[in-house]
Amino acid sequence: MAQLAEFDLIHHYFSRPTANVTLGVGDDAALLSPSPGTTLAATNDTLVAGVHFFPATEPFALGWKTLAVNLSDLAAMGAMPRWTLLSLTLPEIDEAWLAAFAAGFYACAEKFSVSLVGGDTTRGPLAFSVTALGEIPAGYGLCRHTAKTGDDVWVSGYPGFAALALQEIEGKITLPDSLRALCQKRLHMPEPRVDLGLALIHLAHAAIDISDGLLNDLAHIARRSALEVKVFRHCLPRLPDGVAREMALTALLAGGDDYELLFTAPPEHRTELAKLAAKLDLPLRRIGEMALPEPDRKPAVRLVDADGKEITWVQGGYEHFIS
Amino acid sequence: MAQLAEFDLIHHYFSRPTANVTLGVGDDAALLSPSPGTTLAATNDTLVAGVHFFPATEPFALGWKTLAVNLSDLAAMGAMPRWTLLSLTLPEIDEAWLAAFAAGFYACAEKFSVSLVGGDTTRGPLAFSVTALGEIPAGYGLCRHTAKTGDDVWVSGYPGFAALALQEIEGKITLPDSLRALCQKRLHMPEPRVDLGLALIHLAHAAIDISDGLLNDLAHIARRSALEVKVFRHCLPRLPDGVAREMALTALLAGGDDYELLFTAPPEHRTELAKLAAKLDLPLRRIGEMALPEPDRKPAVRLVDADGKEITWVQGGYEHFIS
Numbered sequence: 281m282a283q284l285a286e287f288d289l290i291h292h293y294f295s296r297p298t299a300n301v302t303l304g305v306g307d308d309a310a311l312l313s314p315s316p317g318t319t320l321a322a323t324n325d326t327l328v329a330g331v332h333f334f335p336a337t338e339p340f341a342l343g344w345k346t347l348a349v350n351l352s353d354l355a356a357m358g359a360m361p362r363w364t365l366l367s368l369t370l371p372e373i374d375e376a377w378l379a380a381f382a383a384g385f386y387a388c389a390e391k392f393s394v395s396l397v398g399g400d401t402t403r404g405p406l407a408f409s410v411t412a413l414g415e416i417p418a419g420y421g422l423c424r425h426t427a428k429t430g431d432d433v434w435v436s437g438y439p440g441f442a443a444l445a446l447q448e449i450e451g452k453i454t455l456p457d458s459l460r461a462l463c464q465k466r467l468h469m470p471e472p473r474v475d476l477g478l479a480l481i482h483l484a485h486a487a488i489d490i491s492d493g494l495l496n497d498l499a500h501i502a503r504r505s506a507l508e509v510k511v512f513r514h515c516l517p518r519l520p521d522g523v524a525r526e527m528a529l530t531a532l533l534a535g536g537d538d539y540e541l542l543f544t545a546p547p548e549h550r551t552e553l554a555k556l557a558a559k560l561d562l563p564l565r566r567i568g569e570m571a572l573p574e575p576d577r578k579p580a581v582r583l584v585d586a587d588g589k590e591i592t593w594v595q596g597g598y599e600h601f602i603s
Numbered sequence: 604m605a606q607l608a609e610f611d612l613i614h615h616y617f618s619r620p621t622a623n624v625t626l627g628v629g630d631d632a633a634l635l636s637p638s639p640g641t642t643l644a645a646t647n648d649t650l651v652a653g654v655h656f657f658p659a660t661e662p663f664a665l666g667w668k669t670l671a672v673n674l675s676d677l678a679a680m681g682a683m684p685r686w687t688l689l690s691l692t693l694p695e696i697d698e699a700w701l702a703a704f705a706a707g708f709y710a711c712a713e714k715f716s717v718s719l720v721g722g723d724t725t726r727g728p729l730a731f732s733v734t735a736l737g738e739i740p741a742g743y744g745l746c747r748h749t750a751k752t753g754d755d756v757w758v759s760g761y762p763g764f765a766a767l768a769l770q771e772i773e774g775k776i777t778l779p780d781s782l783r784a785l786c787q788k789r790l791h792m793p794e795p796r797v798d799l800g801l802a803l804i805h806l807a808h809a810a811i812d813i814s815d816g817l818l819n820d821l822a823h824i825a826r827r828s829a830l831e832v833k834v835f836r837h838c839l840p841r842l843p844d845g846v847a848r849e850m851a852l853t854a855l856l857a858g859g860d861d862y863e864l865l866f867t868a869p870p871e872h873r874t875e876l877a878k879l880a881a882k883l884d885l886p887l888r889r890i891g892e893m894a895l896p897e898p899d900r901k902p903a904v905r906l907v908d909a910d911g912k913e914i915t916w917v918q919g920g921y922e923h924f925i926s
Binding site for chain 1: 625626629630631632633634635636637639642643644645646647648649651652653654655676677679680682686688690692720721722723725726727728730732734735736737739741744746747748810811812827
């Protein structure tokens, strides 16, 4: 791929007008003017073909998801997304594919008012690396290490649905028709919980987005906050009908790629959080609580039944309840 | 690669203490506090094995260069580098390799006071994607579109030396012993011209770093500034002894990977720039001037002799003098 062809490509597909930018795509670096009194949140995520997505995935959805997973990280900090840089590595130039990818990327960017301000295009094995930058009022920000004893543990939306769609693509299950579209949307075009994150900076103590599975991601909060997380089995979202119970439970507890938010908040905010769920039209479910670890135990996530008795749940030979 | 193994890796090799950071590696996003009154400069560059470097390249040098090429982009804007995010895609985990890569990356980061604040590690074909963030006093910044008629055109350092080292690696030439070490250093561990960029925000009108070759990169300034660049053949750096003249000229004019700065400055700053060269112990050479394009010509780069007569120079069948 000639150098000039590369630049043409970037200009053609990735040079829409930008807001809130002093200088956008096309120079050595973009120039951005952060709002006074804000802290900058910065994250990046790389998606590699064959690892994070099937190479044949529809490019509009890929473009959307490439940005969405990064905005999910910003949402988990409570940040307002502002700017993004996209690095595309492509084995060849397929203009129809690129146009659809760009359309999906911009659909997500425009929905969340994010400006694409830089990046590059390289020949190589198909991969996308995105950096997303957001703003948080100085002194705020939802970290992993700031959960408090007695906090409720909450989860948004539809954890497990993306994993069920993946199971069907891999031929392991057949989803009921009533569930298929929702699961596929959650897998291919996840909705970063940006508005939820923005509201939570005033209500929550700690947050993380679910990319590696609900229990795995809760374990990060447990370890970083040096607390135990009790997850109440009877408070988990109802498992969907038409899917084997064990399969559905595994998807819920250990399925990755959810991009829902897990957060902890003091019990006095329960009413406020119920109002927020109604306002955002997004389920917010209280599934557990933060507690001091018993003296002989490390910070960990424990699944307990209604009587407080621990349930051992081992999936695929992998012990999830390790701190 | 298990998820926990990934996190351990990041923590083990890429979690040195950070300065000027509210929250570093290990959460959903880093939290950074830009200095009041500054504009943020943001750039990213991806290096893919087999495209940008030989997979067998010594990992310390690769780590250095991965960051250095991004700092070079910041230098070309006149920015003070502050923060970086690193996304590593690795086919397998080789701890000795990773330790050396991290040592090289941090050697560059520490030399230029940059904090590594985030990133991720992914299994896949060997590639590195870096985002670098820097700060510029609000209202400054060296763009490509801001060159003025009558400006001198300057180049720093040793353009062409990296390309000569590459030619030797590819078996096309044998460098004289006196030149080999310098050329190899320029190729494998380029020095981003950070101090030069910082000084130039008060002296230069436009700047770019040389990654695609001196003439190609000057063409960006020409096109974006809607001006013609005249490059004086007799003002170019002396070609090194012991290398065929045509080969050396090609490396100088079209060799990429230089990471020197090209900049334009008004003639009244010549004395100041000579002083700066002495202070930085870095050659700064005046090689041309910016002019209005003749009415029937597009903005372009033209190589001219001492009498102002245009020299046609075509390399490898590729016309370099296209706007």
